[in-house]
Amino acid sequence: MIMLINSNKMFFIFILFFSTLISISANSWLGCWIGLEINLLSFIPLISKSNNLLNSEASLKYFLIQSIASINFLFSIILMMILFKNFEINFIFSILINSSLLMKMGSTPFHYWFPNITEGLSWFNCFILLTWQKISPLIILSYYMNNKFIMLISMINVIIGSIGGFNQLSLRKLLAFSSINNLGWMMMSLLISENLWMMYLIMYSFLIFISCFMFYMINIFYLNQLFNFNMNFIIKISIMINFFSLGGLPPFIGFLPKWIIINFLLNMKFYTICFLFIMMSLIMLFLYIRIVYSSFMFFNFKIKWFKSFINNKMIILINMFNFISLLGMILSTLFFF
Numbered sequence: 317m318i319m320l321i322n323s324n325k326m327f328f329i330f331i332l333f334f335s336t337l338i339s340i341s342a343n344s345w346l347g348c349w350i351g352l353e354i355n356l357l358s359f360i361p362l363i364s365k366s367n368n369l370l371n372s373e374a375s376l377k378y379f380l381i382q383s384i385a386s387i388n389f390l391f392s393i394i395l396m397m398i399l400f401k402n403f404e405i406n407f408i409f410s411i412l413i414n415s416s417l418l419m420k421m422g423s424t425p426f427h428y429w430f431p432n433i434t435e436g437l438s439w440f441n442c443f444i445l446l447t448w449q450k451i452s453p454l455i456i457l458s459y460y461m462n463n464k465f466i467m468l469i470s471m472i473n474v475i476i477g478s479i480g481g482f483n484q485l486s487l488r489k490l491l492a493f494s495s496i497n498n499l500g501w502m503m504m505s506l507l508i509s510e511n512l513w514m515m516y517l518i519m520y521s522f523l524i525f526i527s528c529f530m531f532y533m534i535n536i537f538y539l540n541q542l543f544n545f546n547m548n549f550i551i552k553i554s555i556m557i558n559f560f561s562l563g564g565l566p567p568f569i570g571f572l573p574k575w576i577i578i579n580f581l582l583n584m585k586f587y588t589i590c591f592l593f594i595m596m597s598l599i600m601l602f603l604y605i606r607i608v609y610s611s612f613m614f615f616n617f618k619i620k621w622f623k624s625f626i627n628n629k630m631i632i633l634i635n636m637f638n639f640i641s642l643l644g645m646i647l648s649t650l651f652f653f
Contacts, residue, residue: 374436473500569644
């Protein structure tokens with residue numbers, strides 16, 4: 317968050333936002349590709365720091381992966397333009413275009429780069445990668461989507477996202493696997509309705525923002541740091557509420573979009589997919605409970621050189637976030653009954 321003071325960073329953030337708007341409002345496939353490229357070239361300066369090896373490694377990996385995905389995307393588009401003048405849906409080419417976009421947003425089976433790169437980022441960059449960087453590939457994906465392929469990929473996403481987080485001790489990697497899991501839900505919501513997808517994305521972004529903001533404030537990156545020091549009790553409660561909401565536990569606001577998706581799946585008689593999604597959500601909840609349990613139950617002590625950015629205004633802000641998250645049941649009641 318401190319990096320926002322830097323005017324160069326502000327300039328690149330501005331371009332990052334506008335490049336997404338370029339790609340989602342483009343009239344042609346080439347325009348979409350240009351938007352994606354500008355997005356990549358504006359995100360690289362944000363994440364690279366010459367004095368930090370992890371950041372430099374993450375930026376180089378990110379550049380290489382995104383370049384490969386862009387080349388695949390451009391190659392598929394040009395081939396389509398040569399072979400089909402009116403861009404009718406073709407099974408092989410739809411899978412090619414979909415796969416390059418899945419690689420861009422870190423979806424399975426192209427997800428191996430995603431947790432490693434997330435590990436090398438600051439909390440602010442982590443938030444951008446987990447939320448904003450998914451918008452343009454998902455919207456472009458909705459233009460030319462192979463429904464059966466995307467359904468299969470979303471099922472694999474929820475499985476890999478929940479099982480991959482089991483042996484992780486890094487909070488950033490845990491959030492990356494949580495993002496892969498939520499990407500499965502997002503793609504399923506995109507198959508149902510674009511409005512539902514937008515609602516899911518906004519709620520997910522809100523919850524991830526609170527997580528990244530709190531971890532930035534208390535300056536922690538790993539699971540064992542949670543029980544190594546005394547935290548304000550409100551912060552602990554906030555982490556608990558936020559993670560339960562992210563996992564989709566019923567009283568909280570994160571349950572609402574998942575409930576709507578489950579309703580649609582049941583109405584369309586996709587019982588197996590629905591069962592799989594619910595089971596994987598339970599595993600994700602277990603992973604979140606593990607984080608909360610470690611911060612609540614272990615004996616903790618104050619470390620003298622520990623640096624945090626907490627003040628009273630921050631605590632008031634966190635209480636507001638908690639209040640919104642706890643309103644979930646009231647909102648869902650207003651929506652449905």
